[in-house]
Amino acid sequence: MDSTLAIAYLGALVLLLAGVSWLVIRQILKARSLENVISELQPKLQKEKGTPEDYYQLGSVYLRKKLYAQAIALFNKAIKEGGENLPEVYNALGFAYFSQDQYDLAIKNYKEAISLQDGYVTAINNLGHAYEKKKLLPQAIELYEQVLVLDEKNETAKRRLTSLRKQFVPTAP
Numbered sequence: 001m002d003s004t005l006a007i008a009y010l011g012a013l014v015l016l017l018a019g020v021s022w023l024v025i026r027q028i029l030k031a032r033s034l035e036n037v038i039s040e041l042q043p044k045l046q047k048e049k050g051t052p053e054d055y056y057q058l059g060s061v062y063l064r065k066k067l068y069a070q071a072i073a074l075f076n077k078a079i080k081e082g083g084e085n086l087p088e089v090y091n092a093l094g095f096a097y098f099s100q101d102q103y104d105l106a107i108k109n110y111k112e113a114i115s116l117q118d119g120y121v122t123a124i125n126n127l128g129h130a131y132e133k134k135k136l137l138p139q140a141i142e143l144y145e146q147v148l149v150l151d152e153k154n155e156t157a158k159r160r161l162t163s164l165r166k167q168f169v170p171t172a173p
Contacts, residue, residue, distance in 0.1 A: 037057060037058065037061045038058065038061055041054055041057060041058040041061075042058065045058065050077075050081075051081065051083070052078040052079075052081040052082055052083030052084075052085070052086075052089070053078075053083060053085065055074045055075070055077040055078035055081065056074070056075065056078040056083075056085060056088065056089050056092070058074050059071045059072075059073075059074030059075045059078065059089075059092065059096075060092060062074065063092060063095065063096055063099075066099070068096045068097075068099055068100050071092070071096045072093060072096045072097070075089050075092055075093040075096065076093070079093070086113075086116050087113045087114075087116040087117035087120055087123065088113070089113075090109045090110070090112040090113035090116065090123070091109070091110065091113040091120070091122060091123045091126060093109045094106040094107070094108075094109030094110040094113065094123070094126060094127075094130070095126060097109060098126065098129070098130055098133075101133075103130050103133050103134050104134075106126075106130045107127060107130045107131070107134075110123050110124075110126050110127035110130060111127065114127065119150050121147055121150050121151050121154065124143055124146055124147050124150070125143070125144070125147050125154070125156055125157055125160075127143055128140045128141075128143035128144045128147065128157070128160065129160070131143065132160065132164065137164055137167065140160070140164055141161060141164050141165065144157040144160050144161040144164065145157075145161065148161065
């Protein structure tokens, strides 16, 4: 009986260690991948003018590393250069401002992304979240409802809309 219990504990410990090891290795590989992008693009962009995609890609890496000021500068360069992915750039720029609690600038950039790509669900969701942070609940509710018209399975919009409807009681005219 004691040996069976010891083997069970040992097995559980081995499984736990394997799971933790897998998570650590995965995290190391992600970090390494981000650092590879930085080590490739940063020197290139310091020496020569890059493409809008280069600026966007490096800005996205900085965004993931929570280096918002650097990401904002790169996204602005990508916008200045133009390119095909401007809606994504404006959305990412909005997210960088949102992450710094600069909701008005985030809203401006999310709206620009939506104006460039009608029905851009991610930007509409993000705009709703920014309105929510500014306590503009009717506008946020309207945007989450719009997201669900475009993508009825969008779990983020469903969850946020349910939460907001519990908080917001419209006043009668």
